[in-house]
Structures are given as structure tokens and as C-alpha cells.
Amino acid sequence: MSISLSRRALLAMLGAAALAPAYGQDPYPNKPVTIVVPFAVGGSTDLVARLIGDQLGAALGQPAIVTNRTGGGGVVGWSNVARAQPDGYTLLTTEMSFAIAPGLVSNLPFDAKKDFTHITTAVQVPHVLVVNPKVPAKTVQELIALAKEKPGQLFYGSGGNGTNTHLAAELFKDSAGDLDIVHVPYKGAGAVLADLMGGQVQMLITSLPTALPHIQSGKLRALMIASDKRSPALPDVPSAPEVGLPRMDIKFWIGFAAPAGTPQAAIDKLNQSIIATLRLPASQERLGQMGLETIGNTPAEATQLVDQEMSRWADVVKQRGIKVD
Template structure:
């Protein structure tokens, strides 16, 4: 019996080694939880191209939207653990347990972790003809027009929703009407068209619109000013205390994916993050590329756990009830 067990273990190890040596042998699917053209989609498609060059196969970016990114995450959690189906997700991976009562996956136990990708600051923007010209004027305007101003977001679980909830709770104006959309694209389209008043979203989506004057910027959600928008004051320096929002992204694989495969994808991630074209594209959009420590398997695992523990109490304090 012991002989058979040892033989089975040796054969299994040999099979795994052969699989890892031949990996990848076909295109890899990178699932994106949000709509095409949105902030996460922009990062994912640039990264897929850079990683594909290192891997020697095509990394196919595919959008699978719905339920704040949980449909995509559940799909990957249930996929074959062979390294050919991966997930790129943002901060919403850590807030899902606080937003959904019947979550079909556990972010902390149902995945293998490849590494973090980029941190993306956010900006609070408004339609270009909104009367206030800075945050202090905006605050006074909101006070004088309680119940008459609306704030768009990209739907439940989207970081624009999270940012909006935090912003309104910090200024104690939860009576501002929130308008959920099916993605960042349509929300931003209506903001530019003047159909909605405000939106809090990632610089990957807002930078060029701010620079071209198509939306009015009220502040960055970071502690320090953004290199890509040096003339835009932070909300903090304009008087909004205890408010910071930076969106982080990570890559995940189904639980049970062999470690050599996880390591190979991690190596491709690190190569992709160092790719000059990718670095240039992210710099233009205001995204901050993860350090090698953050882009490690353990870096993502540790960060995700800390974020899950952080967001639960925050969402509860903001009065957000799980669906």
C-alpha cells in the first residue's frame, strides 16, 4: 500500500512537472468583470498585451459583466484550475462580502493569487456647466440644494459607487440622489451630456476628460496631488478630512491551480508591468504600477485580507445594506 502511495505521488509530481514545462500551450482567457471601455477594461487590455508577449501566447481579454463583478469572479472560481482562465479585479473583490448576502465565492479561500497590478487614484468630477468651481463651492452648493443634486455611479459594487458612498457619508449628505448605471461608460457619457451632476471615478477614465475640459474637476481622492494632474488640488487639501480612495487591481486564478503555473503567470505579470509601452500608457492615465513586492502572490494575498477586514465596517457605518 505504501509502495503504491509513493508511486502515485511520484507519477503525480512528474505529470505536474511536465504540465508546467509545457505551460502555456494555448491562449489564456483574462476575465474582466466590467464593461468594455471602463477603467478596469483599459488596464486589463494593456496588461493582456504585455503579458502575452512574455508568455508567447495570446492573452484574450473578455468582459463578463454583472452584479458588481461577482459574476465574473464566480465564473473564474469555478473554472478548471489549469491556468487558462484568470480574473483581473479591482477593490470590489474586497467589498463584495459586505455588499452581497449570498456570495457564491469567498475571496479569501476560493482563489490562487498572482499579484497586484496598478493602483489608480480617483477624482470627483462634475458636468462642465455645474456652477461650483472648486470643492468648497461645491460643498456650499450641495448644502443649498439638498435633494436637488444627483451623483452617478457605475452600479452596485463599482468603485464609483464605493467612492460616492464614502464621499456622501463624510460630508453627511446622504440625501443626494444616486443614479446607478450599467457601467462607467454610460455614466460618463451622461455626465458629459449634462444629464447627471457628479461622478467619482478613476483617473484612467477621467484624466483626458479633465484635461480637455469636457468635465469639471473638483479634486483628487489622494493624499498628494497627482503627477498627471498637478494643478488639481486634492479634496483633503481643500478641507475634506479623513477621505482617501485609491483603487487597486489584482490577478486571480481558480483555487488549486498548480504553483508552477501561478509562478509562471506571476513572472509574466512582472514582465508586463516593466514593459515600456505599458508603463507609458499607465503614466498617461495616472495609474501607479505595483512594486515587485505588491505584485507578488503573497503581496496580493496579504493586501486582499486587509482590505476585506477594512471595508466591512466602513460600508456598515455608511449605512450600506447587503443585497
């Protein structure tokens, strides 16, 4: 009798031990997820992060909290996530500046290729070349001819040295035959718009959502969609290949990443959940209103895109001799 009881007790103990991990380890996620935006509230990256974050909580079963960690042109936010625990609870919004930085800043406090695992590219949108309506150029070719006729007399604005608006314009100058158009850096692409519409600078290449309202109001003239195809938002504006500048396929993209070493199961769960969020009718409608195209690719595809962008912009920085302040 005592032997039987002992065996039962032993079996019960072994059963409890076997079940303990299942009850002791809650499935991912079991607490809120933080999404770090390295830029200020209200920008394109912040708006997309908040739009997705609002819906992502339902897909994950836990809140997704967006926090802005600004400074250093993105370096503060990027560094914060690079140092975070690789447990799937701290995410980073990535975009063009993240891919530009390694070729531009020699002493980044992290390794942009090794310290992050990419989850997905969420959205993309083309850039657009716009000019002040008083500029006597109705086409890109006329603008190129004008720049050659008046070297050093035309000015383009950018959101600052090393930004996407700066590098895009330098790529345009190079692609069009090393044009002499003078760079005027501002603190943010939004700051350029007032002077562009006022005529202090004549040209800007920026993401489509930034310029679209001013194009539609007639305050700016769009000469080219910097993409391999036309945009439904501006169907009458030619694409880069149509004007003979195929290198000017420049898409502003926003993605999500996590610290390197994050478990693959968490990366896969996040990938599936973000894609599900992107496919919601409400998300599609809002992103469409912003002029954004949804992507939702795999982690491998997102990684390939970032690697290609890093290589591309490093070449532009080197070829054009671009330096940061």
C-alpha cells in the same frame, strides 16, 4: 556473460524509470493561459488585461488569451474562475468591484477570500471628484457648503448601486458631515457622463481615466483627486488630505488572481512574468497614457490589499445602508 547483460538491462530500465518523470511532466506553462475579464470589452479592466495579455505570452512562452465572461456585475466571471481547475491556466482580473461584492452581496456563489489566490496588483489609478462647470463651487469646501445650503437639491450620478462610483460618493457624503446629495444610478459610469455634462446631475466621483478627457476639454471641473497625493495628470487639483478629507484616498486598482490551490510554482512564474510585462517600455508608455500607475507587487502584498479593501468597503456599505437592486 548473461549475468552482465542482465545487470546492464536492469540498470537501463532503472535509468529510464528515473528519467521518465522529467520527460513526462512538461514545465509550466505548456499550453495557452486564459485571462477571464468579468466585464465588457473596452472598459479599464479589459484594456489593461489585453495590454498585459499581449505581452505576457512572450514572457510565459505560451499565448495568453483574454476572454470576457460578463453578467451579474462581475459575479459570472468571478464564479467561472472560482470553479476552474487550479492548474495555473485560468486567471482572473480583479479590481475594486471584486473587493466590494462580499460586503454587498450576501449570497455570492463562492467565497471571495478562500476561493482565490492573488498573484499581483498590476496597476492603480486615483478617483477624481468632478462637477458640471455650471455648479457654483470652485473648491470642495464650496461644494460642501452648497450641499448644506441646499439639502436634497444636488444630485450625483453613479454607474449603478454598489459600484465604486456609488460607494465613493457615499464615502464623500459621510466624510464631509453626512451631506444630503441625492443618488442617481446609471448603467455604467460612462452613461453618467452625458447627463453630468448636460447638467441633469451635478457631481460624479470616478476613476481618473474615465473623466480626464472631459476635464481637459473643460466640459467638467475637477475639484479633488481622491488620493493621498496629487496626480501628475492634473497637478493643479488638490489631493484629499489637502482639502481636509483624508478618508477619500480611493484608488481604482486592477490585479490578477487564480483559483485557490493553484501550485505555488505557477503563481510565482505568473507573478514574475506579469511584473516583467509591466516593466516593458511599451507597457509603461501605454499605461501612462491611460493615467495608470504600475504596481507589480508580491502575491502576499496583493492578498493584503484585497483583504484591506474588502474590510473597508464592507464598513462603508454597512454604515451607509447600501443595498443592491
